[in-house]
Amino acid sequence: MQELHDFLRAELEDLNRLITDSLKNTRVPLITEIAHHIMAAGGKRLRPLLTFLCAGMCDNKDHDRMIRLGACIEFIHTATLLHDDVIDQSNQRRGRPSAHTLWGNEASVLVGDFLFSRAFELMVEDDSSEVFKILSQTASKISEGELLQLTYAHSVSLNEDIYMDIIGAKTASLFAAACEIGALAAHSSHDQRNHLRALGYKIGLLFQISDDILDFCFSSIDLGKNAGDDLFEGKMTLPLILAYKTSNANEKSLIEDTLSDSKKFEKNFPLIKEIILQSRAIESTLTYAKAIQQDTLQHLLPFRESPQKKLLEKIVHFSLNRCDFF
Amino acid sequence: MQELHDFLRAELEDLNRLITDSLKNTRVPLITEIAHHIMAAGGKRLRPLLTFLCAGMCDNKDHDRMIRLGACIEFIHTATLLHDDVIDQSNQRRGRPSAHTLWGNEASVLVGDFLFSRAFELMVEDDSSEVFKILSQTASKISEGELLQLTYAHSVSLNEDIYMDIIGAKTASLFAAACEIGALAAHSSHDQRNHLRALGYKIGLLFQISDDILDFCFSSIDLGKNAGDDLFEGKMTLPLILAYKTSNANEKSLIEDTLSDSKKFEKNFPLIKEIILQSRAIESTLTYAKAIQQDTLQHLLPFRESPQKKLLEKIVHFSLNRCDFF
Numbered sequence: 001m002q003e004l005h006d007f008l009r010a011e012l013e014d015l016n017r018l019i020t021d022s023l024k025n026t027r028v029p030l031i032t033e034i035a036h037h038i039m040a041a042g043g044k045r046l047r048p049l050l051t052f053l054c055a056g057m058c059d060n061k062d063h064d065r066m067i068r069l070g071a072c073i074e075f076i077h078t079a080t081l082l083h084d085d086v087i088d089q090s091n092q093r094r095g096r097p098s099a100h101t102l103w104g105n106e107a108s109v110l111v112g113d114f115l116f117s118r119a120f121e122l123m124v125e126d127d128s129s130e131v132f133k134i135l136s137q138t139a140s141k142i143s144e145g146e147l148l149q150l151t152y153a154h155s156v157s158l159n160e161d162i163y164m165d166i167i168g169a170k171t172a173s174l175f176a177a178a179c180e181i182g183a184l185a186a187h188s189s190h191d192q193r194n195h196l197r198a199l200g201y202k203i204g205l206l207f208q209i210s211d212d213i214l215d216f217c218f219s220s221i222d223l224g225k226n227a228g229d230d231l232f233e234g235k236m237t238l239p240l241i242l243a244y245k246t247s248n249a250n251e252k253s254l255i256e257d258t259l260s261d262s263k264k265f266e267k268n269f270p271l272i273k274e275i276i277l278q279s280r281a282i283e284s285t286l287t288y289a290k291a292i293q294q295d296t297l298q299h300l301l302p303f304r305e306s307p308q309k310k311l312l313e314k315i316v317h318f319s320l321n322r323c324d325f326f
Numbered sequence: 327m328q329e330l331h332d333f334l335r336a337e338l339e340d341l342n343r344l345i346t347d348s349l350k351n352t353r354v355p356l357i358t359e360i361a362h363h364i365m366a367a368g369g370k371r372l373r374p375l376l377t378f379l380c381a382g383m384c385d386n387k388d389h390d391r392m393i394r395l396g397a398c399i400e401f402i403h404t405a406t407l408l409h410d411d412v413i414d415q416s417n418q419r420r421g422r423p424s425a426h427t428l429w430g431n432e433a434s435v436l437v438g439d440f441l442f443s444r445a446f447e448l449m450v451e452d453d454s455s456e457v458f459k460i461l462s463q464t465a466s467k468i469s470e471g472e473l474l475q476l477t478y479a480h481s482v483s484l485n486e487d488i489y490m491d492i493i494g495a496k497t498a499s500l501f502a503a504a505c506e507i508g509a510l511a512a513h514s515s516h517d518q519r520n521h522l523r524a525l526g527y528k529i530g531l532l533f534q535i536s537d538d539i540l541d542f543c544f545s546s547i548d549l550g551k552n553a554g555d556d557l558f559e560g561k562m563t564l565p566l567i568l569a570y571k572t573s574n575a576n577e578k579s580l581i582e583d584t585l586s587d588s589k590k591f592e593k594n595f596p597l598i599k600e601i602i603l604q605s606r607a608i609e610s611t612l613t614y615a616k617a618i619q620q621d622t623l624q625h626l627l628p629f630r631e632s633p634q635k636k637l638l639e640k641i642v643h644f645s646l647n648r649c650d651f652f
Contacts, residue, residue, distance in 0.1 A: 027491075028473045083435050086412065106476055109409050109435055114469040116439075120446060120462035127455050136446035143440040147354045150432055165353075 001318075004049055004311055011052045012045060014067045019074065022118055034103055034111045039078055047073045047178040050203070050315075054182025054196045056308040061186035068126055069181045072135060075119035077174060080142055082112035130184060138177040145169025154234035154260045156244055156252075160288075163238055167208040168201070175204030195299040199312070202296035206319035209289045212237035216276050231258060231272065232265045238288065240272070243281035251275050289320055327644075330375055330637055337378045338371060340393045345400065348444055360429055360437045365404055373399045373504040376529070376641070380508025380522045382634040387512035394452055395507045398461060401445035403500060406468055408438035456510060464503040471495025480560035480586045482570060482578075486614075489564055490531070493538075498530030505529075521625040525638070528622035532645035535615045538563035542602050557584060557598065558591045564614065566598070569607035577601050615646055 005012060023035045048070030055061040086108045116139070123132055149166045152158040158166075179200030183193040215227055216239050230237050236244070236259065244255050255275070258268040276282060296316050303309050331338060349361045374396030381387040412434045442465070449458055475492045478484040484492075505526030509519040541553055542565050556563050562570070562585065570581055581601070584594040602608060622642050629635050 026470055028470050028477060030473050030477050031470065080439075083439060086431060086435055105412060105431065107473065109412055110469045110473045110476065113406075113409060113442075114466060114473065116442065117462055117465035117469060120458070121466060124455065124459045124462055129450065129453050132446070132458065133450045136443055136450055139443035140440060140447060143436045143443060144352055144354050144357065147356050147433065147436045147440065150436065151354060151356050 001044065004315070007307065007311060008049055008052050011063075011067065011070075012049075014063075015045065015048055015070050015074070018067055018071045022071065022075075022122065026114075030103070030107060031111055031114055034082075034107055035078070035115060038082060038111075039074070043074070043078075045070075045074060046207075047077050047174060050175065050178045050200060050312075051182040051185070053308045053312050053315075054179045054200070055186040056182075057196075057303050057306055057312070058183055058186035058188035058192055065126060066182065066185040068122055069131060069185055070178075072119045072122045072126075072131075073174065073178045073181065075115045075122070076135065076139060076142075079112040079116040079119070080146075080174075082108045082115070084146075086112075128184065131181060134177050134180055134184075138173050141169045141173040145171070145173070149235055152236070156236065156256055156259065158236040158241065160238065160241055163236070163241055164205070167205060167212075171208040172201045172204030175207070176201035179203075192302065195302055199296060199299040202292055202299070203316060203319060205292055206289055206296065206316070209238055209285060209292075210320055213239055213282055213285055213289075216240075216273055217282065228265065228269045231269065232262050234259045234262065238285045239276050239281045242284045242288075243272075243276045243279040246279045246281070247275055286320065293317075293320060327370065330641070333633065333637060334375055334378050337389075337393065337396075338375075340389075341371065341374055341396050341400070344393055344397045348397065348401075348448065352440075356429070356433060357437055357440055360408075360433055361404070361441060364408060364437075365400070369400070369404070371396075371400060372533075373403050373500060376501065376504045376526060376638075377508040377511070379634045379638050379641075380505045380526075381512040382508075383522075383629050383632055383638070384509060384512035384514035384518055391452060392508065392511040394448055395457060395511055396504075398445045398448045398452075398457075399500065399504045399507065401441045401448070402461065402465060402468075405438040405442040405445070406472075406500075408434045408441070410472075412438075454510065457507060460503050460506055460510075464499050467495045467499040471497070471499070475561055478562070482562065482582055482585060484562040484567065486564065486567055489562070489567055493531060493534040494527070497534040498527045501530030501533070502527035518628070521628055525622060525625040528618055528625070529642060529645060531618055532615060532622065532642070535564055535611060535618075536646055539565055539608055539611055539615075542566075542599055543608065554591065554595045557595065558588050560585045560588065564611045565602050565607045568610045569598075569602045569605040572605045572607075573601055612646065619643075619646060 019039060023032050023039075026032065051070045051073060052066060055066045086105045119135070120132075123135060145166050145168070148162070149170065152162060152166075176197045177200070180193055180197040183196045188196070212230065215230060215237065231240065240255065244252060247255065254268060254271060258264050258272060293316060297313065300309055300312055300316075345365060349358050349365075352358065377396045377399060378392060381392045412431045445461070446458075449461060471492050471494070474488070475496065478488060478492075502523045503526070506519055506523040509522045514522070538556065541556060541563065557566065566581065570578060573581065580594060580597060584590050584598060619642060623639065626635055626638055626642075
């Protein structure tokens with residue numbers, strides 16, 4: 001990550017300047033305050049960085065356009081984070097108090113709406129109907145994905161296929177858009193654009209699966225957010241889905257009880273972590289992810305060697321690194 | 327309202343068909359269910375009706391475009407209603423249980439996000455950068471207005487000027503966009519477009535002021551929502567602002583106490599209604615509104631006589647009618 005930030009230092013500075021300027025232009029100090037809090041909160045800017053790398057890997061990149069579109073992506077991402085805070089009632093995000101515990105649900109919803117609109121205002125400056133199409137469809141998909149997950153909350157009927165659908169929509173679609181928009185900001189070929197969209201989509205899947213693994217493996221302090229949040233909210237993720245399949249009747253019943261009643265979470269979470277470890281579900285999840293990882297790298301093959309390509313390869317590898325000691 | 331619906335029956339049918347079709351195209355049944363609930367809940371479709379009237383008052387209206395843009399406006403409006411439900415914790419809307427009490431905050435936020443994105447997807451089909459600009463700026467303004475109101479919650483420092491700023495942004499800006507977009511769907515002149523935007527803005531102000539008057543005059547049953555909601559949430563509106571100015575020290579202190587502590591609402595609401603009646607603040611608010619009403623009609627003068635123009639004049643009159651027995 002440090003290498004990535006060093007390589008793209010100039011682009012990041014331009015991005016941060018544009019983000020700050022876009023948030024200044026409001027009569028409501030609360031917007032600047034909350035947006036600054038959440039956008040400055042150690043945000044890795046991973047999605048715009050992907051935009052920059054993908055644009056840089058193609059010829060003819062348009063610097064200003066790339067920065068502007070990167071800011072759109074980051075605004076949409078931050079808006080979904082703010083709305084997630086309301087949704088999940090989690091009280092930590094990135095190790096700092098989340099926006100909704102500091103300012104209330106109202107402010108989180110509204111500042112999220114504001115950032116979302118501001119993303120579309122930036123797109124107006126860009127004036128490309130292709131970008132509008134990609135980002136409005138992506139925004140729809142994100143909320144569909146979150147709603148699909150909500151529909152299956154508290155239920156063990158959420159299987160691998162539905163899980164992949166959910167994370168594809170709620171997470172991977174924005175990664176896909178970030179990369180595809182990089183291609184657009186560099187006037188790439190149709191073929192390159194398709195590869196980059198697929199690359200982004202799969203990187204998104206890898207990051208989400210990796211997050212879902214970590215949620216069962218680390219403490220809240222290490223994660224910088226509450227461990228087991230998904231389980232607490234009754235949401236099955238891949239490790240639990242795979243563990244449930246191979247568990248015995250008692251274990252199944254324990255998992256069902258915990259999913260359907262968040263009050264049982266505190267007592268049962270350590271037991272469920274144990275079931276997951278015993279069933280080797282983390283290893284199975286990693287095997288599943290590693291197949292995606294190999295597939296992801298294929299989309300980089302058509303591009304000539306460049307520092308950007310090397311960094312994208314590293315990102316693909318890094319995506320599962322944090323889970324690799326299992 | 328009935329006359330309006332009769333006159334625009336064909337347009338309304340096309341609008342409702344497009345709205346229904348746009349909401350079918352999702353894998354998540356919960357979206358169709360919630361969106362249907364809120365969009366079918368006696369929605370008056372007032373904003374798209376304004377779009378249709380304004381387009382009809384100009385020459386060369388493009389029917390399909392007008393319907394599509396009307397649907398965008400209604401989606402944005404419904405998205406803000408859903409997010410308002412979360413924000414305000416009110417448990418009634420339009421006399422039926424509000425979405426968040428039926429499905430929870432999460433679903434309200436997410437379906438709101440979905441409708442908002444769907445509005446932008448419809449705009450992509452329209453492919454006009456002018457429309458994009460108007461609606462993305464309007465969406466920003468709405469959230470800014472709501473946030474400005476939130477900033478002044480529980481405080482008597484909210485004066486007439488700030489009140490007009492707030493309702494201009496949170497309510498009138500969408501009415502303005504609805505009318506301006508009608509002009510765009512009819513290839514109107516620049517001058518006509520400016521008049522229609524101003525017309526919509528002022529109609530929006532009138533409707534909001536009227537709503538704020540009714541909140542102090544009717545019971546929850548008559549209103550189809552909780553009376554006194556704004557006061558309960560610590561928000562000053564024009565009748566209370568004007569009453570506060572002329573009230574004595576005891577009354578001022580009662581108003582301040584109620585604004586700052588919602589637990590005192592039940593006991594104090596009847597007393598505050600009495601202060602408002604005694605101070606003749608409703609009459610002062612109406613006087614204020616009637617000046618705007620006269621000003622609003624000016625923007626119709628440049629247009630030739632037509633049934634649409636007549637209906638718009640009636641809407642301007644109707645906007646304060648419900649309050650007129652004071």
